[in-house]
Amino acid sequence: MQEELFPGTSQKKDNNIKIIGANLSLVFNRKDKNLVILKNRDEIVKKVDLSDKTAKKVFVVETVELGASKSKLADAINISRQTIDNYIECKKRFGTEGLLGGYNPDMGKNLAEHRKLNQAKRIQGNKAVILADERKAKRINNLKKQTELDFEFGEKTVPKSEQPFNTLHDWKFTRFAGIFPYLIVLIANNQWLKLIMGFFGSAFKIFLVFLLMAARNIKSIEQLKNVYQKEAGLILGLNTLPHVKGIWQWFYAACDLRRSRSICKSFFKQQILCGIVSAWIWLTDGHLLPYTGKNKVHYSFNTQRKMVVPGQTNMVTCDMSGRIVDFQIQEGKGDLKAHIVDLKKEWEQELTEIPFMVFDREGYGGQFFNNLIENEIPFVCWDKNVDSKKLKELDDADFNESFEMNNKEYGIFEGEKKFTIDQNGEKQTFTLRKIYLWNKTSNRRTCGLAWDAGRPTSTLQCAQAILSRWGASENTFKHLQDKHPFHYHPGFKTVDSEKQLITNPDIKVFEKEIKSVRKTLAKKYKKNSKTREVLNKDGSRREKSLKIRLETEINRLEEELKELLNDKKNLPEKVDASTLENYKSFKKIDNEGKNLFDFVTASVWNSRKEMTDWLLRYYPNENEYVDLFYAITQCHGWIKSEADRVVVRLEPLQQPIRRKAQEQLCKKLTALNACLPTGKILQIEVGPSPIKS
Numbered sequence: 001m002q003e004e005l006f007p008g009t010s011q012k013k014d015n016n017i018k019i020i021g022a023n024l025s026l027v028f029n030r031k032d033k034n035l036v037i038l039k040n041r042d043e044i045v046k047k048v049d050l051s052d053k054t055a056k057k058v059f060v061v062e063t064v065e066l067g068a069s070k071s072k073l074a075d076a077i078n079i080s081r082q083t084i085d086n087y088i089e090c091k092k093r094f095g096t097e098g099l100l101g102g103y104n105p106d107m108g109k110n111l112a113e114h115r116k117l118n119q120a121k122r123i124q125g126n127k128a129v130i131l132a133d134e135r136k137a138k139r140i141n142n143l144k145k146q147t148e149l150d151f152e153f154g155e156k157t158v159p160k161s162e163q164p165f166n167t168l169h170d171w172k173f174t175r176f177a178g179i180f181p182y183l184i185v186l187i188a189n190n191q192w193l194k195l196i197m198g199f200f201g202s203a204f205k206i207f208l209v210f211l212l213m214a215a216r217n218i219k220s221i222e223q224l225k226n227v228y229q230k231e232a233g234l235i236l237g238l239n240t241l242p243h244v245k246g247i248w249q250w251f252y253a254a255c256d257l258r259r260s261r262s263i264c265k266s267f268f269k270q271q272i273l274c275g276i277v278s279a280w281i282w283l284t285d286g287h288l289l290p291y292t293g294k295n296k297v298h299y300s301f302n303t304q305r306k307m308v309v310p311g312q313t314n315m316v317t318c319d320m321s322g323r324i325v326d327f328q329i330q331e332g333k334g335d336l337k338a339h340i341v342d343l344k345k346e347w348e349q350e351l352t353e354i355p356f357m358v359f360d361r362e363g364y365g366g367q368f369f370n371n372l373i374e375n376e377i378p379f380v381c382w383d384k385n386v387d388s389k390k391l392k393e394l395d396d397a398d399f400n401e402s403f404e405m406n407n408k409e410y411g412i413f414e415g416e417k418k419f420t421i422d423q424n425g426e427k428q429t430f431t432l433r434k435i436y437l438w439n440k441t442s443n444r445r446t447c448g449l450a451w452d453a454g455r456p457t458s459t460l461q462c463a464q465a466i467l468s469r470w471g472a473s474e475n476t477f478k479h480l481q482d483k484h485p486f487h488y489h490p491g492f493k494t495v496d497s498e499k500q501l502i503t504n505p506d507i508k509v510f511e512k513e514i515k516s517v518r519k520t521l522a523k524k525y526k527k528n529s530k531t532r533e534v535l536n537k538d539g540s541r542r543e544k545s546l547k548i549r550l551e552t553e554i555n556r557l558e559e560e561l562k563e564l565l566n567d568k569k570n571l572p573e574k575v576d577a578s579t580l581e582n583y584k585s586f587k588k589i590d591n592e593g594k595n596l597f598d599f600v601t602a603s604v605w606n607s608r609k610e611m612t613d614w615l616l617r618y619y620p621n622e623n624e625y626v627d628l629f630y631a632i633t634q635c636h637g638w639i640k641s642e643a644d645r646v647v648v649r650l651e652p653l654q655q656p657i658r659r660k661a662q663e664q665l666c667k668k669l670t671a672l673n674a675c676l677p678t679g680k681i682l683q684i685e686v687g688p689s690p691i692k693s
Helices: 053-065 070-077 081-101 111-117 127-148 177-190 192-216 221-226 229-236 244-255 260-273 336-347 366-374 388-393 459-467 476-483 505-530 546-570 592-618 625-633 656-671
Strands: 002-005 017-021 024-028 035-040 043-049 169-174 281-290 299-302 307-319 324-331 356-359 379-382 401-405 408-423 426-439 444-451 494-496 501-503 574-576 587-589 637-641 645-650 681-686
Touching (some): 043 053, 177 192, 177 592, 177 625, 177 637, 177 645, 192 229, 192 244, 192 260, 244 592, 260 324, 260 336, 260 592, 281 299, 281 324, 281 336, 307 336, 324 336, 336 366, 356 459, 366 408, 366 426, 366 444, 379 459, 408 459, 444 459, 592 625, 656 681
Parallel strands (some): 281 356, 645 681
Antiparallel strands (some): 002 408, 017 024, 035 043, 169 637, 281 307, 307 324, 379 444, 408 426, 426 444
């Protein structure tokens, strides 16, 4: 049962938010009151740590210059009004130098005198040398972190003779030089090879093959027969790739260890702790993995064809930028609701606070919403069964806030929606925020629902969250399927499924009989209504008349129908298919190989997102920078393996502006100082052929 309240705005008082005038507000961190965000009409203006005295002075002066009330600001950050006046006067007389240096107005206005008096407080020495030393120390510290971060890397080791790039050689040509950037980023950001070797030991080689497949969109292991084995092996550090049969042997050697879920969990944990993925908003959706084999498996749903098909559902969670946070392959349609609750339980120890969970209408339901609230999981989703006529009747002026997203203009405002559910035999009511959305470009209106768990989240943020994954924004998996073999499932091994319950086939038999009896009854009722009553001369009913016979037949059929309905009611709704004759039991697809392949695909996709973000700095054309990235990854080049480093040189792109972006990206990658487990540094550059003909 649901009740809708006509939209009205009701704001709860939050002690962590202080209004300071001129549409400005201060939002204090719940755990650390020194961390403050300055907002102007819910737009972030500045973030500051008030424990930093210098930053605090600048923040106070800038906030007053924006129009904040001095008295309200003083009360909010717990300083005196006179202190604020002193800061402003000091900056007015001596500029920012005097404000930060604490110059005393009583000592006069001569800056030279003040500088002389405060000489001891100033940084001594050559500033360029000091900054260079700081940068060097930072690089050393980063390298240290890269080799010392303590994640679950497993215990297996790989002999030095089997390590990648262990063979020294001079420059050699390879058509696959463009995939080297993926390897650099994965090793620098995720310690990727160390992670894989720790879990799989010498079976790590198949992961490098999967890297080649994901980066070059090779859709199956069988297609590797068309790859130049020597050149592909060089860029992967394996000298040469074996034939397809040998690659399958590598694959089964890794699968037999049964460690796919362990490595995925360690990888996802590492991404969260290292800040590779965002922890503000997570978007979860199910994606069909079709099955075309001969075994009987559970059915999933094909959204494009709007029909059920044999297969599985890959529950994938992404952050706002489209980076993959987590994935889990489930039988049949999967269970989105249970998966979202499990996400919180799985990662709450790695997170300071649970991200907003965004999902589509599949997760709609009062019981599920109440479950999320009880588990303190904030969420945003689409409303369901929206009355489009009522939405059209709303006044345009109600949509008092506007914004633009994906080149479409939207208007929004907020109301409430009440839900009433049965909880242990008692009625329980709770209220959600209702976000009214008007797409002014297409003139369509709809609604979303949100629960913020007490966090200061604006209507605009809720609207942008729900719009960020669907429609024009749903690009993560469209691009992923276009450029990478997302659907590939190596090794379709099946085992008996634990889910063998099916709808009782006897129910279908009873329903068929009930339908037949009801149809016969309807005919008898109709015939009886049209049959005339036949009476004897004394006025009594004739015993063997047609009407009497029809009534007797109707009574018999009604009794039969009653018995059939009662027998059907006593049948169990579900039965185990494995206990029935002439029924095949359900098979479950073994996803060990698929998990390993998707682990590599997710790694490649996230590193691709990282590199395209960097490339956008050097080539600020939002319509072409992704295509430029894929052009770089398709480049031919040359590779040289030395005792202390591996160098790859890419052939230069033709257009000067694209070539310059290619060069800058390679410099950025080299500066990461990605290091193999053997200590070799990975470097990449752009230039002409180093091989003299």
